[in-house]
Amino acid sequence: MPKFLHYVLFLFVIQNSFGFTQDELQQLISDKGDQKLLEVIQLERDEYCLIYSENNFAGPVLKFQMLRQTTSSYDLGMGGQLTPKIFSKQENVSMTVVNSQLIFISWIDHRRDPEGDVYGQLIDRNGIIWNNEGIPIADVNGKQAEISSDSDEQGNIFITWRDYRTDADGNIFSQKLNLFGETLWKKDGLPVIQLSGAQYKPKAVSDRNGGVFIGWVDKSNSSGQLYIQKIDKSGTKSFGEFGKFVSNPSLKTEDYRLFFNRNSGLTIFYTSISSTKKMFVQKLQSNGRRELSAFGSELLSSYDNFEISELIQFGDKFLLLFTVENDGSKIIKAQFLSTKGFFNSSISQVLSNNCSDILNPMVSKFQNDFLIYWSCSSKAGKKVELYGQIISENLQLQLKENGAMFSDLDFKSSDKIILVWNSDMRITAFSDKLHNSERDIVTFAVTRPFEGNFSIEDFDVSFYDGLAKIRWISLHEKNGVSMVLERKTSFENWEVIYSIDVKEKSEKKIRYFDDHLIHHGNYEYRLKFIDPEKNVKYTPIKILSVNVDDEGFFLFQNSPNPFNSSTKITYKLLQSEKVKITIFNSRAEELFVLLNEVQESGTHEIAFNPLSDLPSGVYFYKIQAGKFFDVKKMIYTK
Incomplete structure (x- = not known):
């Protein structure tokens, strides 16, 4: 045997x-x-979701x-398995964290087509999956490959992939999903670019407004030029039929990374090869205008055989991690970047000549520090060890100069x-x-x-489906800290709409609040935070301009959603009507009637507090008011 x-x-x-x-x-x-x-x-406070593949008789399953x-x-x-009812080969995985409660995973699935189709799955923080068979995203003849995905604060999920359904060399397609796994664009995907010749290496990054930027490398008329297209929230191309070129057509684009920030827009880093390898940066505004030169600004070219290991964004800055050759060894270097190039004058050498080869350098960030770690194949033998270094934003090394050995276990390169x-x-x-x-x-x-001082980062407000979506990050929470969210309108002065008294310690927590808006106008939001010494500070005011439709019947999305104890359902009536609101399970079986009475015209709100024996899962709520009716989904997680 x-x-x-x-x-x-x-x-x-x-x-x-x-x-x-x-x-x-x-x-x-x-x-x-x-x-x-x-x-x-990593989800909220020491909660994790591990994604792994396991080989069985069908091949690797997720x-x-x-x-x-x-x-x-x-x-x-x-x-368990991402698709409990399906045993088929699953590969080429892409993941995006929709919020601290929900993860979206997409992959190539071979259940029907040996060449592979695109499927997805939603998992909440309790491990509840959306669909036992997965969500079909592109279930068509022809190979699909090279998936990339991203999401935004509004719950939109974007997937892009290389698709061979009409071209043996491959084109680029994309799809948009909502929190309920429903596809919002063309069935089986929206064509982003369909030209004769290969388009490959698709990547997606949300524009944080219901749309997405998509990049790809195009060989239809060059040796490999980088292009960008913007698809707005309705699925319409914003940068013409063929997108905007970014790189020099005389150079072959090797790889690239896309980043979007509301303040700085879309930032593109890419490497190109001719006689030497070079790294460039480019910025695009929402209308497609390039902010730097035609092909961007050059960042790296003075190193032979450099390899980009990691590039991560924090605020409007970036940390670049790359490896270079040095007398037969590889060393890791770190550099902080802005879109105008290097903004720190020195390059930190994270690892010296300890390794004959460096494997899989990676970065993990916490507050103002970066943990850089790598596997090291020593010169003395074939042993592979785990090393690491901690650096601050000013490139100060926290451990010894050449990094610390985190483990001398005999790892393998795989x-x-x-x-x-x-x-x-x-x-x-x-x-x-x-x-x-x-x-x-x-x-x-x-x-x-x-041990740090309590502070607030990334206070942000956006509008979606009748809701002001408010998000912030709190650092170094401890007992005695209070946070108070305040709102001001043209018809009301500052009022408290949400407050928190912290009872337990937490180094970092992402917090959310949804505010129902039912009138036109400007809404101002600020967050007041009080530390244990009773010092009071305010965040800068965020202004939201809202145009709410005051006419007709309307059923809003419940908030919060997903929810674990209580949620509110809001609706608008054009005239006095008998209103019936009914709750159904995922099999469309009626569970109970939440409301059944005559109500006057205007905006109304009702709370839904599930009974303790109601299991977690997907539910529907239906409103019937005269001839008007509507149905929406909601997710209940205990």
């Missing part, structure tokens, strides 16, 4: 002291077959596992390792390390004390 290798998913805890300590290994998943870790998604950190270990929540910050500043590592009875598994830890 052949002997098969057995992969398991492990967890390493790297605690916070500048010395090293050993800890027990906690084995998370050990099923039959090989598991390959794909991604670790699975997930929810888990929560406790004081000394991890508690496993719900988990082992995937993902590190994340915990709320108490511990660093947790997840790995699909090859394991057998002959190998010792250990964990290491390094910590640094961390």
Whole structure:
């Protein structure tokens, strides 16, 4: 009988002291077959979703596992196959975190077409999946591949992919979904570009207003030129039929990254190759106008054989992580960027000549610090070890100059390792390390004390479906902190619409609030926060101009949604009518009548408080008022 290798998913805890300590290994998943870790998604406060693939008779299938950190270990929540009713080959995964309650995953699925179709799945923080068979996004003849996805604060989800249905070289298609998994654009995808010749490497980034920017490399009339198209919220192209070119047509585009920020617009970083490799940056305004030169500004060209490892955005700045050759070794360098080029005068050498090869450099950010980590193949032998470095935004090294060894376990180059910050500043590592009875598994830890002052970041207000969608990030929450959300209108002075008294400590938390708006005009919002010493500060005022339709009947989306204890349903009546609001389950079975009475014209609101025995899941609410009726979906998560 052949002997098969057995992969398991492990967890390493790297605690916070500048010395090293050993800890027990906690084995998370050990099923039959090989598991390959794909991604670790961090949700609210020490909650994680692990996405991994597992080989079975059909090939790799996608699975997930929810888990929560406790004081000394991890508690496993719900988990299993992304499509419990379907056993087929699943690959080429893309993920986006819609909000702290919801994750969207898309992949290529071979259940019907051996060449592959595009499917998706929604998972909430409790591990409840949307559909046992997945959501069909492009279920057509012809190969689909190279998926990219993104989402926005309004709950819109965007997927783009390379599609061979009409061209053997591949074109670019896209689709938009809402929070209920419903496709909003053309069935089986909206064609972004359909030209003879290859279009490939599609990438999507939301414009935070219901639309999406899509990039691709085009070989139809060049050696590989980078193009950008903007699709607005209705599915209409904004940059002409063929998009806007970004790169020099005489150079071959190797790779690129897209970033969008409400203040700075779309920023594009790309690398091109001719006789040498170069890196450029370009900015596009919403109307497609280039802010820099025709092909952007040059950033990197002085290094031979540089490779871009990571590029992440924080505010209007970026951290670039790249590797370069140095006397037969590779070293990692970090640089902070602005859209005008380098804004820090020095380049930090994160790792010196300790490695003959550097594998999989990655970055994890927490507040003003960056954890950079990599696998290192030592010069002395074939051993692969885990190293890391912590740097601040001013490029100050927090650990020793060449980085700290986080683990001297004998890793393999194929082992995937993902590190994340915990709320108490511990660093947790997840790995699909090859394991057998002959190998010792250990964990290491390094910590640094961390205690910061309470503050608010990224206070933002947007409008969608009758709601002011308000979002902010609070840092270093502790007992005694209060947050008060205030609103001012043309007919009302400042009033409190939401408040929080913090009872437990949290290093970072994303908070949301939805405000129903039923009148035209300007709405002003500000957040007042009070620290334990009773110091009062305000965020800058955010102004929202709203044009609400005052005529006719209308049923608003319930808020909040998803919800776990109570939600509000708002509706408008043109005239006095008998109003009936009914709740249904996902099988369209009537559960109960929430309201059945005559009401006057105007805007009304009713609370829905589910009974304790109502299971989590998808529900519908229907309004009947005279000849008017409407139905909307809502998600209940306990």
